[in-house]
Structure formats: C-alpha cells, structure tokens
Amino acid sequence: MLSNVRATSFAVGNFKNSAKLVTPGLCQARSSHTDLKVPDFSDVRHPATLDPTTPTSEERRKLFKYMVLGSAASAGAVLAKGIVRGSVNHFAPSKSALEVASIEVETSKIPEGKSLVVTWLGKPIFIRHKTDAEIEEQKAVDVSSLRDPVPDVDRFPDLRWQVLIGVCTHLGCIPIEGKGDFGGYYCPCHGSHYDFAGRIRKGPAPKNLEVPPHRISGDLLIIG
Numbered sequence: 001m002l003s004n005v006r007a008t009s010f011a012v013g014n015f016k017n018s019a020k021l022v023t024p025g026l027c028q029a030r031s032s033h034t035d036l037k038v039p040d041f042s043d044v045r046h047p048a049t050l051d052p053t054t055p056t057s058e059e060r061r062k063l064f065k066y067m068v069l070g071s072a073a074s075a076g077a078v079l080a081k082g083i084v085r086g087s088v089n090h091f092a093p094s095k096s097a098l099e100v101a102s103i104e105v106e107t108s109k110i111p112e113g114k115s116l117v118v119t120w121l122g123k124p125i126f127i128r129h130k131t132d133a134e135i136e137e138q139k140a141v142d143v144s145s146l147r148d149p150v151p152d153v154d155r156f157p158d159l160r161w162q163v164l165i166g167v168c169t170h171l172g173c174i175p176i177e178g179k180g181d182f183g184g185y186y187c188p189c190h191g192s193h194y195d196f197a198g199r200i201r202k203g204p205a206p207k208n209l210e211v212p213p214h215r216i217s218g219d220l221l222i223i224g
C-alpha cells in the first residue's frame with residue numbers, strides 16, 4: 001500500500017517537471033490531463049466510498065440534517081399558521097356580538113311624548129319620541145353658554161327622536177330619567193344634572209350624555 005502511494009508521488013512529480021519544459025501551445029493541448037495515470041486508492045478507501053453512485057456517510061449525514069431541518073421548518077410553519085389563525089379567531093367578535101352590534105326598535109311602539117329604555121352593547125339607551133313643544137323648547141336653549149356647547153342639530157340626526165347613551169360622562173353611573181334640577185337626567189353618584197336633551201348643566205360631569213350612532217329607516221330606529 002505504501003509503495004503505491006510513493007510511486008504515485010513520483011509519477012506526479014515527474015509530470016510537473018516535464019510540464020515546465022513544454023511550450024504554451026502544448027500545455028493547452030494537454031490541459032485535460034487525459035494522459036495522467038490516476039492512482040488507484042481502492043485498497044485504502046473505506047468500503048462505503050468505493051461505489052461513486054452510493055452517497056458517503058457524510059453525504060448521508062447532510063441529507064439527514066436537511067431532512068430534519070426541512071421537517072422542523074414545515075412543522076414550525078404549520079404551528080405558526082395555527083397560532084395566527086387562533087389569535088385572529090380569538091380576537092374577532094363572536095357571532096352573537098356581531099348580532100347585537102346594531103339593534104332595531106319599532107318607532108310605532110313609542111308614542112309621542114313617551115320614552116323607552118333599551119340595551120345596546122351592554123349599555124342603557126334612553127329613547128324619547130319628542131313632541132313639537134319639546135323640540136321647540138330644546139331649540140330655544142342657547143347652548144353656547146353651556147359646558148359642552150354642541151348644537152343639538154349636530155348631535156341628533158332627527159330632533160324628534162332623542163337617543164342617548166344612559167351612562168354619566170363623569171364616572172359612568174346610570175342617570176335617572178325625569179329627575180334633577182333641569183327636568184332631564186340626574187346622576188346620583190356625584191350629583192350631575194343633565195337637562196331634557198341630555199346636556200350637562202350642573203355637577204362634575206364634563207360632557208353631555210353621548211349620542212350613539214343611529215338612524216331612522218321607515219318604521220325602524222336602528223341603533224349601532
């Protein structure tokens with residue numbers, strides 16, 4: 001075995017020496033090295049590497065690594081997809097929540113001059129079907145002198161239908177309808193007085209009672 005290796009070194013050395021002596025043209029002609037005798041290392045090679053068509057153990061190890069990495073990447077992608085989908089489903093509103101996101105009230109059920117309280121998104125909603133006299137009285141108030149000076153025409157799409165969220169704008173108590181110094185809504189928690197149009201007149205509340213998004217469609221009052 002050792003003698004074979006030495007013989008090979010000698011042959012290669014000879015070849016290098018002889019290559020320096022030839023002309024460039026000849027060198028190009030011999031660049032494919034077809035005349036080189038390739039030494040046979042079969043007797044010193046590992047049996048697993050003798051067949052060039054069979055992957056070596058190193059190649060097999062790499063293949064295994066790639067396979068493991070590929071599987072892990074696929075599993076990670078599936079897991080990430082599941083997490084994202086779960087998060088989206090978790091934070092999306094439920095079907096029942098979407099159903100109550102808007103409610104419909106039949107206006108014919110509320111006579112003129114009467115009120116109705118409904119619940120929307122867990123909050124009380126004060127609905128009042130106003131009379132002409134109430135509307136005139138409401139319009140006569142100069143809101144510029146009030147704490148929250150928003151004109152009522154900007155608060156309500158239709159003055160005949162007064163729709164208010166029944167939550168005090170101070171700290172969130174529920175005011176009592178028909179009470180207080182201004183005949184509107186009174187919050188007993190800290191003594192806020194709203195007038196009949198839900199405008200803050202007295203007490204610690206900073207804002208008028210909020211108006212929820214609503215509209216009239218035919219015989220229906222749609223809130224939400």
Ligand code: FES
Nearest residue numbers: 168170171187190
């Ligand atoms: S919560 Fe209504 S006055 Fe304080």
